[in-house]
Amino acid sequence: LAGDQTEANPVIGGFGSSELPYGVFSSAGRPGPRVGVAVGDQVLDLAAIFDDPVFVQPSLNAFMAQGRAAWTSTRARVRDAVRTGYSAGRTEHLLPQADVVMHLPFEVADFVDFYSSLQHATNASRILRPGQELIRPNWRQQPVGYHGRAGTVVVSGAPVRRPHGQIVQGAGPVLAPTKKLDVEAEIGFVVGVPSRLGNQVPIGHFTDHVFGAVLLLDWSARDIQSFEAVPLGPFLGKSFATTISPWVLPLEALTTARVPAPPQDPLPLDYLRSDESWALDVRLELAVNGCVVSRPRFDSMYWTPAQQLAHLTVNGAALRTGDLFGSGTVSDETEFGSLLELSWDGEQPLRLDDGSLRGYLDDGDLVTLTATAAASGTAAGTDGDRLSFGVASAVVSGASLAH
Amino acid sequence: LAGDQTEANPVIGGFGSSELPYGVFSSAGRPGPRVGVAVGDQVLDLAAIFDDPVFVQPSLNAFMAQGRAAWTSTRARVRDAVRTGYSAGRTEHLLPQADVVMHLPFEVADFVDFYSSLQHATNASRILRPGQELIRPNWRQQPVGYHGRAGTVVVSGAPVRRPHGQIVQGAGPVLAPTKKLDVEAEIGFVVGVPSRLGNQVPIGHFTDHVFGAVLLLDWSARDIQSFEAVPLGPFLGKSFATTISPWVLPLEALTTARVPAPPQDPLPLDYLRSDESWALDVRLELAVNGCVVSRPRFDSMYWTPAQQLAHLTVNGAALRTGDLFGSGTVSDETEFGSLLELSWDGEQPLRLDDGSLRGYLDDGDLVTLTATAAASGTAAGTDGDRLSFGVASAVVSGASLAH
Numbered sequence: 001l002a003g004d005q006t007e008a009n010p011v012i013g014g015f016g017s018s019e020l021p022y023g024v025f026s027s028a029g030r031p032g033p034r035v036g037v038a039v040g041d042q043v044l045d046l047a048a049i050f051d052d053p054v055f056v057q058p059s060l061n062a063f064m065a066q067g068r069a070a071w072t073s074t075r076a077r078v079r080d081a082v083r084t085g086y087s088a089g090r091t092e093h094l095l096p097q098a099d100v101v102m103h104l105p106f107e108v109a110d111f112v113d114f115y116s117s118l119q120h121a122t123n124a125s126r127i128l129r130p131g132q133e134l135i136r137p138n139w140r141q142q143p144v145g146y147h148g149r150a151g152t153v154v155v156s157g158a159p160v161r162r163p164h165g166q167i168v169q170g171a172g173p174v175l176a177p178t179k180k181l182d183v184e185a186e187i188g189f190v191v192g193v194p195s196r197l198g199n200q201v202p203i204g205h206f207t208d209h210v211f212g213a214v215l216l217l218d219w220s221a222r223d224i225q226s227f228e229a230v231p232l233g234p235f236l237g238k239s240f241a242t243t244i245s246p247w248v249l250p251l252e253a254l255t256t257a258r259v260p261a262p263p264q265d266p267l268p269l270d271y272l273r274s275d276e277s278w279a280l281d282v283r284l285e286l287a288v289n290g291c292v293v294s295r296p297r298f299d300s301m302y303w304t305p306a307q308q309l310a311h312l313t314v315n316g317a318a319l320r321t322g323d324l325f326g327s328g329t330v331s332d333e334t335e336f337g338s339l340l341e342l343s344w345d346g347e348q349p350l351r352l353d354d355g356s357l358r359g360y361l362d363d364g365d366l367v368t369l370t371a372t373a374a375a376s377g378t379a380a381g382t383d384g385d386r387l388s389f390g391v392a393s394a395v396v397s398g399a400s401l402a403h
Numbered sequence: 404l405a406g407d408q409t410e411a412n413p414v415i416g417g418f419g420s421s422e423l424p425y426g427v428f429s430s431a432g433r434p435g436p437r438v439g440v441a442v443g444d445q446v447l448d449l450a451a452i453f454d455d456p457v458f459v460q461p462s463l464n465a466f467m468a469q470g471r472a473a474w475t476s477t478r479a480r481v482r483d484a485v486r487t488g489y490s491a492g493r494t495e496h497l498l499p500q501a502d503v504v505m506h507l508p509f510e511v512a513d514f515v516d517f518y519s520s521l522q523h524a525t526n527a528s529r530i531l532r533p534g535q536e537l538i539r540p541n542w543r544q545q546p547v548g549y550h551g552r553a554g555t556v557v558v559s560g561a562p563v564r565r566p567h568g569q570i571v572q573g574a575g576p577v578l579a580p581t582k583k584l585d586v587e588a589e590i591g592f593v594v595g596v597p598s599r600l601g602n603q604v605p606i607g608h609f610t611d612h613v614f615g616a617v618l619l620l621d622w623s624a625r626d627i628q629s630f631e632a633v634p635l636g637p638f639l640g641k642s643f644a645t646t647i648s649p650w651v652l653p654l655e656a657l658t659t660a661r662v663p664a665p666p667q668d669p670l671p672l673d674y675l676r677s678d679e680s681w682a683l684d685v686r687l688e689l690a691v692n693g694c695v696v697s698r699p700r701f702d703s704m705y706w707t708p709a710q711q712l713a714h715l716t717v718n719g720a721a722l723r724t725g726d727l728f729g730s731g732t733v734s735d736e737t738e739f740g741s742l743l744e745l746s747w748d749g750e751q752p753l754r755l756d757d758g759s760l761r762g763y764l765d766d767g768d769l770v771t772l773t774a775t776a777a778a779s780g781t782a783a784g785t786d787g788d789r790l791s792f793g794v795a796s797a798v799v800s801g802a803s804l805a806h
Contacts, residue, residue, distance in 0.1 A: 138633070141575065147551055163719050166545050197564075228547065239718060316567070317642045401603060
């Protein structure tokens, strides 16, 4: 991955001029969904400034499939266009973000959700499986994960309907709306370049395949999940919705956020080891109705994104363009990334800014996830300018039985 | 679902003239992958006989998305074309199956695998989780399932490579080829008509959404699976490959195979109940190197396909064209659909026709799954002509570490 020459990063509307994230938008007067880059509070219409059909698409998939060299050269051309456009005042292809509609940025192929925070795994064991081993032997040997539902990944802004499911009440289950609607704050990574069935993707090849990162809200109905999940894992307790941010931050933008990965004990097997093991200095902020409830640090994760991808493919499973994998809930030692942990399964409700209490989410609640990454000069933990991931948010809508 | 007027069904090359299953094929001299219908040992080129772009496609997805009315009228037109073509000797668009290459018949959206045989669930508990509750309370209340990897569903004939994974040896895991490569015999169902996110698909709407059925081989590495699967379920022990048959049997062809569903105790919740609960009289045959190892009956399954679909969507999860769901291993009281059960985890190896023993699969083994369904006049269990599902088969290839 080529180093990214980071420039001053004035934050306008969530983004500065260093992130240059990709998304898919529609705008009155411009035909069809098309690919854009966020610059400040504007969207640069790539289909208009580059004569390339890869940007006249309803998803980033075609562009993501082109691979690292194309991603690097496109980013350089975008940066030039932004500089030139600004200096010459030529802004006819810069549209206000407020005037466009953002779409799901890519067609999701397979969705895998990992479980890679030691603090989260410990908390979840304590709450959901009391009396059992807190951290099982497999957890420290491999990034444990499972496949989720790709077809219900939605873009930020889409309401999330409270799901019905089988919930145990008294002697047996009833079909009812979940009473324990939760959300997990995660970072997601999207694959651009596929791999062949039967082949492994070595840990050092991460940046050859992964295009970029998004914010990810992993909605979870804890009562549905707890009844269904043994022995085959989470199913309907998760499959009703997963929200991602509309803007995909390219990996190149995150070069400045690389920090050493935390130590691992025991040492993992060779295929999970690398000479240059890195985590990302990303700080998340989870809010309910504008009240920040947690600020977990992504660099606390036990397993790194490159380890996750190496594990995912060690059995020869093929990657496809659009494969999305989530980090798992980001919880560090003091800041937890889910209401399950924050309210300890509702036993210790949170008090929001308006004085109301939350064990789990109420109908009408607005959940907002934002994050920043270290920019040049801020990796050491200073409070300088940081890169933005934008936002992933959704309002909880009431349960209904509709056909 | 309109009743299907079944005619005499001479079996030629696996199919008669009643199944009329759909697939996607390539043939020298005809451009591109295209949609065909199997008639006896021939393929009828639909793109050639109908002037309709929906058949000039590399998958059935566009056709499957058209819905029940289009499926019914197309099947009637195909039947007419077959009759007319035969009587007039006009066979220029009937190609020998031996001369074409079959492709994956549809683009798989999400893949869900259920676990709906009571006998299999009981056997698996005894073998994999000794000492624990055989059938947990959730199992009899809902069709337990999980999401699998859509991107590694392959068509019959593609070799299946023995996967590497973390396998416990002595004190800890090593990365090694699985020593317990298994396969599960299943029936899969594919969705044609999508549903809206947030809506349920009632049990009675099954035939509005589901296009047809395939044979499904659910490959499983038992040693990888047993180390990884708590608490999030199967992951790399399954995600390396799933094989489906190239020909999709439309639901209409299976009308004659409907039989009453087995009784359920306790009675399931309302959303899983129907006035006309039906199972399918389908008999599977699983063979290794030509030696039949099991003949389980699909009508023994505890949960029906319509119950599975109603459950899958009760939380509002959307369906997409191409969604595939597997029944779970088909094991009846005397015939088991996996080597795990047949060899009791290798403790009681099977003796094949050539005298060799199998606990699990060896490199080079050919696994073959076939099935027949009751045709008109055979539903009562007579041994008359039955409809064919064709075949799903694969050879096990040796492990390798390739990038």
